[in-house]
Amino acid sequence: MNQTFAALQLGPAKRAAARLAAGAQTGSGSCRTQSYATEAKKKNPYSHTIKLPQTEFPLRADAARREKQFRHRCTDALYEWQLKNNRGPQFILHDGPPYANGDLHIGHFMNKVLKDIINRYQVMQGKRVVYIPGFDGHGLPIEQKALETLKGRDRDSLDPMEIRKLARNFALKAVARQTESFKEYAVMGDWTHPYMTLDPSYEANQLEIFKAMVEQGYIYRQNKPVYWSPSSRTALAEAELEYNEKHVSTSVYVKMQLTDESVARIGGAGKVSALVWTTTPWTLPANRAIAVHPDLEYVLIQVAENSESGSAGYQLLVGKDRLEAVSAMLPEGSTVAEVCMLNGKQLEGLSYSSAVSGKECPILLANYVTSDSGTGLVHSAPGHGQEDYDFGLANGIEIYAPVDDNGRFTSAAGVALAGMEVLGEGTRAVVAMLRDAGVLLHVQEFTHSYPYDWRTKKPIIQRATPQWFANVGSLKASASESLRDVKIFPEFGRRRLESFVAARSEWCISRQRVWGVPIPVFYNKSSGEPLLTAESISHVIGIIRERGTDAWWVLSTDDLLAPKYRSDGNTYVKGTDTMDVWFDSGSSWKLLEQVSERSEGAYADVYLEGTDQHRGWFQSSLLTSNAVRGVAPFRVLLTHGFTLDESRRKMSKSLGNTLEPARVIHGGRDKKKEPAYGVDLLRLVVGSTDYTHDVSFGPLVFAQFSDAMRKIRGTVRFMLGNLNGFTPDMLVPFEQMSSIDRYILHELRRFKQNAQTAFDAYEFYRAMQIVSNFTNADLSAFYFDISKDCLYVGAADDLQRRSTQTALFHILVDYTTALAPVACHLAEEVWEFFGPTRRALGKTTDSVFQESWDQTRSEWNNPELAADWTALRKLRSVANRSIEAARTARHIGSSLEAELDVYVPLNTRLGQLLTKYKSELCKVCITSKVNVHEVGGVETDGFACEERIAAFDTETPVRVVSRRSSLHKCPRCWNFHSTEESSLCGRCDDVVARQQ
Secondary structure (H helix, E strand, O other), X not given: OOOHHHHHOOOHHHHHHHOOOOOOOOOOOOOOOOOHHXXXXXXXXXXXXXXXXXXXXXXXXXXXXXXXXXXXXHOHHHHHHHHHHOOOOEEEEEOOOOEOOOOOOHHHHHHHHHHHHHHHHHHHOOOEEEOOOEEEOOOHHHHHHHHHOOOOOOHHHOOHHHHHHHHHHHHHHHHHHHHHHHHHOOOOOOOOOOEEOOOHHHHHHHHHHHHHHHHOOOEEEEEEEEEEEOOOOEEEOHHHEEEEEEEEEEEEEEEEEEOHHHHHHOOOOOOEEEEEEEOOHHHHHHOOEEEEOOOOEEEEEEEEOOHHHOOOXXXXXXXXXXXXXXXXXXXXXXXXXXXXXXXXXXXXXXXEEOOOOOOEXXXXXXXXXXXOOOOOOEEEOOOOOHHHHHHHHHOOOOOOOOEOOOOEEOHHHOOOOOOOEOOOHHHHHHHHHHHHOOOEEEEEEEEEEEEEEOOOOOEOEEEEEEEEEEEOHHHHHHHHHHHHHOEEEOOHXXXXXXXXXXXXXXXXXXXXXXXXXXXXXXXXXXXXXXXXOHHHHHHHHHHHHHHOOHHHHHOOHHHHOOHHHHOOOOOEEEOOOEEOHHHHHOOHHHHHHHHOOOOOOOOEEEEEEEHHHHOOHHHHHHHXXXXXXXXXXXXXXXXXXXXXXXOOOEOOOOOOOOOOHHHHHHOOOOOOOOOOOOHHHHHHHHHXXXXXXXXXXXXXXXXXXXXXHHHHHHHHHHHHHHOOOOOHHHXXXXXXXXXXXXXXXXXXXXXXXXXXXXXXXXXXXXXHHHHHHHHHHHHXXXXXXXXXXXXXXXXXXXXXXXXXXXXXXXXHHHHHHHHOOOOHHHHHHHHHHOHHHHHHOOOOOOXXXXXXXXXXXXXXXXXXXXXXXXXXXXXXXXXXXXXXXHHHOOOOOOHXXXXXXXXXXXXXXXXXXXXXXXXXXXXXXXXXXXXXEEOOOOOXXXXXXXXXXXXXXXXXXXXXXXXXXXXXXXXXXXXXXXOOOOOOOHHHHHHHHHHO
């Protein structure tokens, strides 16, 4: 994680930020021990002649109150303004719809603010941003939460329309609450016209996509195993699973007794069993075959258990490579003797009696069988697993699953098991039955990764039921090809998304719930055959576009049927399944066709969501768009990490470490423990952090960024205060500006370009690092420190003072615009306080976001001057160490008490530079005088610091000696330039005389 500002506030920098006061204390690069502001508070006859900064801009934000004053200007008003006034190309960031099932958490805040940073930056680039917020309003979690509001009523007693009404009302209330929160976060967008997956127009558009997929042959129905959630009583897609690494399962080794005829075929004698292993004993009632590999070797063994067991001998058929492992499971004292060797092909066609059902089943060949684990013989239940299903389909085996919607055995599994939960008492009952029947060789529990319903957090099963599917296998090539034109950040997201797409062959899109978009299918009452044609779907779409999806449950089948099918001699019933919510949200790209102005097709410039959406919304959007249009719906795909607490733990209610944005913004009950930080501080945390990795939030992070925010406000306050009264006639042409002011404008140009490059690359954290470095290194610790002398004690109309003010004007404009995409309220506040000055100087926009992100002037680019000042700043560092040594020895107090002697080879580039700037060196080093000598000359006594300075492609030795000045301190400017005690120096005497 790269939390830029926070990292820079630790240690001395953090303490310095907290000490900022009234603008005059901005900066810590010199050895000053007091400020002009402090001096002015004393009884000083010259204090009225000093030009201290004057501004009402507060150092402390009082953000929770002040931000509200600027919110409308930088959100709703700005969104409307930029659509009407910006003349650049359209920019569309398509919003992935958050689920409307509760209040927002810090992850929602991070997601929406990242999007908002992008949009604000694009507005400042002159583009017309289209951002339509979305809300996902269907699905099981909403239905369940709505049903939880009922008191004293059973869910099964409600009809579908009662459930749908409850769910819709719950979702709409959640949308209203979430909207208010997002608006408080200063997320700019079209909040008056959001899209919701429960809107009739959206639902109709979704069904248009479904119809197109039906027409192209992507949609089919099949009775096959699907992920089934007993806790939700519905099928799930793979994207709706999460894996519990600590799930405990029971594994069993079971003897399946061969028929007499099969025993004779392989030369066995007595009781001969094929030994199988399974980690899902509850699937044994559905066993319909045993699979063996044609090329593996198998061994028939004679087992004689110890005499104490009282067991008679028996024979087992196991894989040769698994014999040692199986032998270790036998009772102590057992003996094993090899009867004969067989290959897999010799076992094909043998029959056995299934251990639970007693049904006679075959042994068949399958290439997926291995000898890596188990016994080399695989129990197959085609109704409870995809691999088993494919195997059963290829061999004409019954697809059988005696388990109901609640995950309980049906009566088809046997009276003894009927009604039992398969993952609980049902498993235990099956194990007991195997033990009682004498066919259980070994049982053990083990911990492993197992799929869970990501909403209910309970385990799922695989179960064959008739479901509707989308054929993903035929879309893989098109989807992967379309990603070639997509820029994906970070790059590992490309591999992740491609791997998810490649691993899928089908997508189960049907759900057994009522709160959703219906699959518009009718079934022939006699044959059960589905009616799903372009004409039948189109008719339903027309009804839904007008009346919404409630019509599916309210209207009769005849009303919903297209006219041609009402009198075709068949009787139909309407289906009861609804669509997977990922199909709902994955259809949202259809909106782009309504808002896009691009002649080359409708697509979004950016999709941005969490890394979990590679298997969710990113994938469903990619698949549906490719199925209908053959293209990806996005041009840039951005992924952010998860939110963690300060101990790097994932936030969860069970750990009690979740974080509500409102609590950070407005504070807790105890404001000392939980201050009200406001929105911009949280935005600054998000914008300053490498969001491509997981991001930590917590009290320590907020406290550090609070220091950083004060540092920024102190920086802005210094500039505003020193621009007080600055008018157009005081502007200094660039060519007349002083060397240091021209240099800082060169650095400003570089700062703005680097920040722009970072924003263009969606690396906001790097842009904020650039802002932070410019704030701390270039402004506070250097330029502001050096400039205070001319700003505070120079004549008001002095060229140097006006030159510095001109530079400050340009810096403040670019500094504020660079901050604006992230700290939008602060930027607007600065723009407001900057108003009189900037308007007088031609910056007349009402909002900082109406100020274009101009390329700074080319004449500011001066690499030669920058090289000179880079060398001078290195000299300043050496001088500061020398001065600090004198301070430590109590030889001097303030750095202004020091006089420096600099020894350098004068014939070098550095020596020539120091000679050229000799008159300015005292300002650079903030001392009263600097002398430059040839190295090797007679050296004065003092505190020396020696270093080799790398400048102008070489290293030059420099020695700086600090000593106490022989002159006296000027009571007005503090410089030791006065020839007599308590008398003004020549400059101050002249300035004061001009003011009288």
